[in-house]
Amino acid sequence: MRPSVAAAVLVIALLIEAGEGFFIWPVVDLRMINRLDSKAILRVHCYKDGHHDPGRDLGEHCLHEEEYYEVHFRPNFWGTTHYPCSFTWNGITRWFYVYYHPRDRMACVPQCWWYIKERGPCMMHPKVTHERDTGLKEYNQPVSLVTS
Numbered sequence: 001m002r003p004s005v006a007a008a009v010l011v012i013a014l015l016i017e018a019g020e021g022f023f024i025w026p027v028v029d030l031r032m033i034n035r036l037d038s039k040a041i042l043r044v045h046c047y048k049d050g051h052h053d054p055g056r057d058l059g060e061h062c063l064h065e066e067e068y069y070e071v072h073f074r075p076n077f078w079g080t081t082h083y084p085c086s087f088t089w090n091g092i093t094r095w096f097y098v099y100y101h102p103r104d105r106m107a108c109v110p111q112c113w114w115y116i117k118e119r120g121p122c123m124m125h126p127k128v129t130h131e132r133d134t135g136l137k138e139y140n141q142p143v144s145l146v147t148s
Contacts, residue, residue, distance in 0.1 A: 025075040028108050030099050032070075034063040035115040035122075036089055042116055044069050046085035046098065049076075075101050087116050096121050 034042040042063045048056040061069040075081040083099040097103075098114055098121070113124040 033068040040089040043088040
């Protein structure tokens, strides 16, 4: 194999092994904003790609009214990136995928901002100046977290 071809194969292999999309997918600004009507403290707990692994558990964050928790990431090469999160307030817990690549790859460029409300999360679309309700059917669906 010629040196230039071998170098190209090595670079591609390293990109795939790293799992990050580099130039394939743009960086996403993922933000969850406490917009609870009750003005309760919102506890947010997210997992990168649904893993309990220490490096992928993003920890719990307590948000007062209008405060937000934010993550910046680049979807992986395979387009399988997802961020399931639990939202807890006043003894109620709900789960939602705040980023699910097949659903959000076009809507979340460059930002994916969610208003977290009692009735469900609402996406604030960067190209539109109004909220887009996601619908309650997605709000409390079971989320399978990988334990490995």
